[in-house]
Amino acid sequence: MIQLIDVSKTFDSDNGKVDAVKNVSLNIEKSEVFGVIGYSGAGKSTLVRCINLLERPTEGKVIVDGVDLVPLNERSLRKHRQKIGMIFQQFNLLASRTVFENVAFPLRYKGIDKSEINKKVTSLLELVGISDKAKAYPAQLSGGQKQRVAIARSLANDPGILLCDEATSALDPQTTQSILRLLKDLNKKLGITIVIITHEMSVIKEICSRVAVMEDGRVVELNDVVSIFSKPQAQITKDFINTTSNLNRIGELIKENSSIVNLESGQKLCRLDFHGSNTKEPIISYISRTYNVNASIIFGNIEVISETVLGSLIVILSGNSEDQESVIQNLNDINIKVEVIKHA
Ligand SMILES: Nc1ncnc2c1ncn2[C@@H]1O[C@H](COP(=O)(O)OP(=O)(O)OP(=O)(O)O)[C@@H](O)[C@H]1O
Ligand SMILES: [Mg+2]
Numbered sequence: 533m534i535q536l537i538d539v540s541k542t543f544d545s546d547n548g549k550v551d552a553v554k555n556v557s558l559n560i561e562k563s564e565v566f567g568v569i570g571y572s573g574a575g576k577s578t579l580v581r582c583i584n585l586l587e588r589p590t591e592g593k594v595i596v597d598g599v600d601l602v603p604l605n606e607r608s609l610r611k612h613r614q615k616i617g618m619i620f621q622q623f624n625l626l627a628s629r630t631v632f633e634n635v636a637f638p639l640r641y642k643g644i645d646k647s648e649i650n651k652k653v654t655s656l657l658e659l660v661g662i663s664d665k666a667k668a669y670p671a672q673l674s675g676g677q678k679q680r681v682a683i684a685r686s687l688a689n690d691p692g693i694l695l696c697d698e699a700t701s702a703l704d705p706q707t708t709q710s711i712l713r714l715l716k717d718l719n720k721k722l723g724i725t726i727v728i729i730t731h732e733m734s735v736i737k738e739i740c741s742r743v744a745v746m747e748d749g750r751v752v753e754l755n756d757v758v759s760i761f762s763k764p765q766a767q768i769t770k771d772f773i774n775t776t777s778n779l780n781r782i783g784e785l786i787k788e789n790s791s792i793v794n795l796e797s798g799q800k801l802c803r804l805d806f807h808g809s810n811t812k813e814p815i816i817s818y819i820s821r822t823y824n825v826n827a828s829i830i831f832g833n834i835e836v837i838s839e840t841v842l843g844s845l846i847v848i849l850s851g852n853s854e855d856q857e858s859v860i861q862n863l864n865d866i867n868i869k870v871e872v873i874k875h876a
Contacts, residue, residue, distance in 0.1 A: 533725050534560040534583055539592030541578050552578040554749035565719055565726045567736040570746030576729045580695050584616040617686030621698040623678040625670040631681050632666040638688040656684040676707035693725045712739045733776045737837055745769050758840045762807045777833040782846050786874060795876035800849045800856055805869040807842045825851030825859050
C-alpha cells in the first residue's frame with residue numbers, strides 16, 4: 533500500500549543542513565495500523581509528510597498504491613493526495629465555519645451536487661459520533677470533539693490511507709482512548725490503512741499492529757507490536773517500553789536502598805519475563821512445589837497486546853542456592869526469562 537524506498541529528507545536552514553530523514557525504507561500493508569514512535573526531532577513528522585509529499589523527499593521513492601508520487605506533476609499529485617487523509621495534534625479546523633461546513637469543505641468546488649454533499653457530511657458526522665454538533669463552531673467544542681470533526685473531514689474523499697500526526701497528544705487519557713477506539717473502528721469498518729505518529733508507547737500498544745522506532749532520522753527498529761514489547765532490541769525501544777510499565781522502578785528502589793528490596797542471606801532478587809501461553813502456568817506455585825524455593829512477588833506488570841499477554845514479575849527467591857539455580861535453569865527452559873537483579 534505504502535512503500536518508502538531509501539527516502540531521505542534534508543532541510544537547508546540558517547544553521548546549515550538538517551538531515552531530518554536518513555535512508556528510510558519501509559512497507560506499510562493495506563488495512564494495517566502502523567505506528568511511528570520516536571522522541572521529539574527524530575524525524576517522524578517529516579517521514580510521514582513524505583508519504584503525501586507535503587514534504588518532498590530529497591532522495592528516494594514514495595510508492596502509494598503502486599504509483600511513485602515523486603515524479604508526478606502538481607495536478608496528478610493533487611488527485612492522488614485526495615486518497616490520503618491527514619489529521620494533526622492541533623486539529624486545523626476552520627474557526628469561522630460550522631462543524632458541518634468544515635467537513636463539507638473538501639467536497640465543495642468538486643462539482644458534487646448539494647444534496648449529495650449533505651448526505652455525505654451527515655453520514656460522516658454520524659460515523660464519528662458527532663451528529664448533534666453539526667451547527668456548532670470549533671470554539672464551542674472540546675478537544676476530542678474537534679478531533680472527531682477533523683477525522684470526519686479527512687474521510688470526506690474516501691481515502692484509503694489516514695495519516696495521524698500526534699492526533700491524540702493534545703487530549704486527556706480518557707479522550708485519547710475514545711479517539712483511538714474510533715480510529716480502530718474506522719480501520720475495521722472501512723479497511724482504511726492508518727499511520728500513527730506518537731511519542732507514547734501506550735498509543736502504540738492500544739492500536740498498532742506494527743511499529744517503526746525512529747531515532748535521529750533513521751528507523752532503528754521495526755517489528756510487530758508483540759515482538760517489540762517482548763524482545764525489544766534497540767536501547768531507545770527499551771526506554772520507551774519502560775515508560776509504560778512500573779518495572780523500571782526497581783532500579784530506583786535499589787539505588788535508594790529501599791527496605792522493599794532488602795535481601796536476607798541466601799535470597800536473590802529476580803525479574804521474570806513471560807509471554808503468550810506460559811502466562812497461564814502458575815509459575816510461583818510451580819517453583820515452590822517443584823523445588824524447595826519460595827518466590828515472593830515484589831511487584832509485577834501484565835500487558836495485553838493484540839490479545840497476547842506479556843507479563844513481568846519482580847520476585848525474591850529464597851532457598852538454598854543450588855535449588856535456586858535449578859529454578860532459574862528450569863524457568864529458562866520453559867521460556868520464562870530470568871534475570872538476577874541483586875544477590876544478598
Ligand atoms: N521545515 C524545516 N526546516 C528546517 N528544519 C526542519 C524543518 N522541519 C523539520 N526540521 C528539522 O528536522 C528534524 C526532524 O523534525 P520532525 O518535525 O520531523 O521531528 P518529529 O519527530 O516529528 O518531532 P516532534 O515529536 O517534536 O514532532 C528536526 O531537527 C527539525 O528541526
Ligand atoms: Mg512531529
